[in-house]
Amino acid sequence: xxxxxxxxxxxxxxxxxxxxxxxxxxxxxxxxxxxxxxxxxxxxxxxxxxxxxxxxxxxxxxxxxxxxxxxxxxxxxxxxxxxxxxxxxxxxxxxxxxxxxxxxxxxxxxxxxxxxxxxxxxxxxxxxxxxxxxxxxxxxxxxxxxxxxxxxxxxxxxxxxxxxxxxxxxxxxxxxxxxxxxxxxxxxxxxxxxxxxxxxxxxxxxxxxxxxxxxxxxxxxxxxxxxxxxxxxxxxxxxxxxxxxxxx
Amino acid sequence: xxxxxxxxxxxxxxxxxxxxxxxxxxxxxxxxxxxxxxxxxxxxxxxxxxxxxxxxxxxxxxxxxxxxxxxxxxxxxxxxxxxxxxxxxxxxxxxxxxxxxxxxxxxxxxxxxxxxxxxxxxxxxxxxxxxxxxxxxxxxxxxxxxxxxxxxxxxxxxxxxxxxxxxxxxxxxxxxxxxxxxxxxxxxxxxxxxxxxxxxxxxxxxxxxxxxxxxxxxxxxxxxxxxxxxxxxxxxxxxxxxxxxxxxxxxxxxxxxxxxx
Numbered sequence: 001x002x003x004x005x006x007x008x009x010x011x012x013x014x015x016x017x018x019x020x021x022x023x024x025x026x027x028x029x030x031x032x033x034x035x036x037x038x039x040x041x042x043x044x045x046x047x048x049x050x051x052x053x054x055x056x057x058x059x060x061x062x063x064x065x066x067x068x069x070x071x072x073x074x075x076x077x078x079x080x081x082x083x084x085x086x087x088x089x090x091x092x093x094x095x096x097x098x099x100x101x102x103x104x105x106x107x108x109x110x111x112x113x114x115x116x117x118x119x120x121x122x123x124x125x126x127x128x129x130x131x132x133x134x135x136x137x138x139x140x141x142x143x144x145x146x147x148x149x150x151x152x153x154x155x156x157x158x159x160x161x162x163x164x165x166x167x168x169x170x171x172x173x174x175x176x177x178x179x180x181x182x183x184x185x186x187x188x189x190x191x192x193x194x195x196x197x198x199x200x201x202x203x204x205x206x207x208x209x210x211x212x213x214x215x216x217x218x219x220x221x222x223x224x225x226x227x228x229x230x231x232x233x234x235x236x237x238x239x240x241x242x243x244x245x246x247x248x
Numbered sequence: 249x250x251x252x253x254x255x256x257x258x259x260x261x262x263x264x265x266x267x268x269x270x271x272x273x274x275x276x277x278x279x280x281x282x283x284x285x286x287x288x289x290x291x292x293x294x295x296x297x298x299x300x301x302x303x304x305x306x307x308x309x310x311x312x313x314x315x316x317x318x319x320x321x322x323x324x325x326x327x328x329x330x331x332x333x334x335x336x337x338x339x340x341x342x343x344x345x346x347x348x349x350x351x352x353x354x355x356x357x358x359x360x361x362x363x364x365x366x367x368x369x370x371x372x373x374x375x376x377x378x379x380x381x382x383x384x385x386x387x388x389x390x391x392x393x394x395x396x397x398x399x400x401x402x403x404x405x406x407x408x409x410x411x412x413x414x415x416x417x418x419x420x421x422x423x424x425x426x427x428x429x430x431x432x433x434x435x436x437x438x439x440x441x442x443x444x445x446x447x448x449x450x451x452x453x454x455x456x457x458x459x460x461x462x463x464x465x466x467x468x469x470x471x472x473x474x475x476x477x478x479x480x481x482x483x484x485x486x487x488x489x490x491x492x493x494x495x496x497x498x499x500x501x502x503x504x505x506x507x508x509x
Contacts, residue, residue: 002348002351003348003349005348006344006345006348006349010334010337010341010345013336013337013341014334014336014337017336018336079334082331082332082333082334082335083328083330083331083332083333084332084333084334085332086328086330086332087332087333087334087346087349088349089298090296090297090298090321090326091321091346091349091350092317092318092319092321092322092349092350092351093318093349094318247298247299248293248298
C-alpha cells in the first residue's frame with residue numbers, strides 16, 4: 001500500500017512542479033473552446049441545437065483528460081530513458097502494484113487538469129444544468145482518466161523509444177478524440193461515424209459527462225458507466241500484462 | 249555469499265554466457281572484468297533477478313534469484329551503469345522513495361537517511377533537485393540510496409564511468425570503508441583496470457561468455473607475466489576492439505538530449 005501511495009505522491013509532485021506543463025496543457029482546450037465554441041456557436045444555434053458552448057464543454061473536458069492521461073501513461077518512456085524505471089523494477093515490490101500506483105497517480109493528475117478546464121469553461125459561460133449531478137461528472141472523469149492512463153502505460157510498455165510516440169499520437173489519440181463525438185452530436189452523425197463512436201471508449205466518457213452536466217445523452221448514463229468501467233478494467237489488465245513483460 | 253554454478257544464458261542461438269562458475273565470499277570485494285559484449289551485464293542481470301538463466305544455478309545468500317526474486321531483492325543493493333534517479337525530485341525525496349519501496353520502517357529511515365547523506369557529503373544539498381546535480385553527486389546519491397535498506401551485497405556496474413579522478417578516488421575509499429565497517433560484499437564491474445587492482449580482493453575476467461581467468465590481481469599478473477593488470481587483461485583478451493551495437497536505450501538517450509526538459 002505504501003508503495004502505491006509514494007508512487008502517487010511522486011506523480012503529483014512532478015505535476016505540480018512542472019508549471020509550464022500545466023499552462024501549456026490548458027492552452028489547447030481554451031483554443032477549442034474559443035475557436036470552435038464561439039466560432040460555430042451561431043450556426044449550431046441556427047440549426048436548432050441550442051448553445052454549442054454547452055454542448056462542446058464536456059467534450060473539451062473529455063479531451064483534456066484523454067490527453068493528460070495518455071501523456072501520463074506514456075511518461076513511462078521517460079522513466080525508462082532516465083533509468084528511474086529500473087530503480088522501481090528491482091525493488092522487492094510486485095510489478096502490479098507499481099503499475100497500479102502509476103495509474104492512480106496519472107488518473108489524479110488528469111482529473112485535476114479536467115477540473116481546471118471545467119472551471120475555465122464555466123468562466124467562458126458554460127453552465128451545468130443540474131449541480132446535484134456534479135459528483136457523477138467527477139466519477140466519469142475518474143473513469144476516463146484511469147482508462148487512458150492504463151492505456152498509455154500499455155502502449156509505452158510496448159514502445160522501446162520515442163520514435164513510436166508520434167505514431168501513437170496521430171493514429172491512436174487523435175482518432176480517439178475526433179471520432180468520439182466530443183465535437184459533434186452523434187445523433188445526427190452518419191451511421192458509419194456513429195458505429196465507429198460505439199467502439200471508441202472516449203465516446204462513452206464524453207457522453208457520460210454530457211449526461212451528468214446537461215442531462216441529455218446518446219447512449220444513456222448507465223450504459224456509459226458500464227462500458228467505461230469495463231474498458232477501464234480491461235485496459236488495466238492489458239497494461240499490467242505488458243508492463244510485466246518489460247525487459248530491462 | 250554469491251555462488252554461481254555452470255551458469256548459461258542463450259539469446260536464440262547466441263550464447264551470451266557459457267558455463268560460468270565462480271564464488272564470492274562474504275565481505276569480499278569481487279571485480280568482474282571483460283571487454284564490451286563479453287557477458288558481464290548479462291551475468292549481472294541474472295544475479296540481480298532481472299534475467300532468468302537458460303541453465304545452471306545462482307545462489308545469492310542461499311536464495312535463487314530466478315525463483316525467490318523478491319527475497320533476493322531485499323538482500324541486494326544495485327547501482328546501475330546508467331543513472332536511475334528521478335531528476336524531478338530532490339535528493340531526499342529520491343532516497344525516501346527507495347526506503348518506502350524496500351519496506352524500510354519510517355523510524356529507521358529518519359535515522360539512516362541523514363547519516364548516509366552525511367557520509368556521502370550530500371546532506372547540505374538534500375533539498376536540491378537531482379537535475380541540478382553533477383555526475384559525481386548523482387553517483388554518490390545512488391550509492392547512498394542503495395545502502396539504505398542495509399543490503400548484504402552491493403552490485404556496482406561501472407560506477408565510475410565518466411567521473412573525474414577526485415570523485416573516483418573518494419567514491420572507492422567510501423566503498424572500501426563501508427566494506428570494512430559493515431562487512432558488505434561488493435560485486436563490481438569496471439573498465440578501469442587500476443581501480444580493480446586497487447579495490448578488489450579477487451578478480452574474474454570474462455570473454456566471449458566464458459571466464460578465462462580468476463584470482464587476485466597479483467596472481468593474474470604473474471600468470472600472464474605482465475607488470476600491470478591492464479597488460480594482463482590485454483594478454484588474456486587480445487587487443488582487438490569489440491563492436492557493440494547501439495541498443496534502443498542508447499538511441500533513446502540521444503533522442504532525450506534533443507528533448508531535454
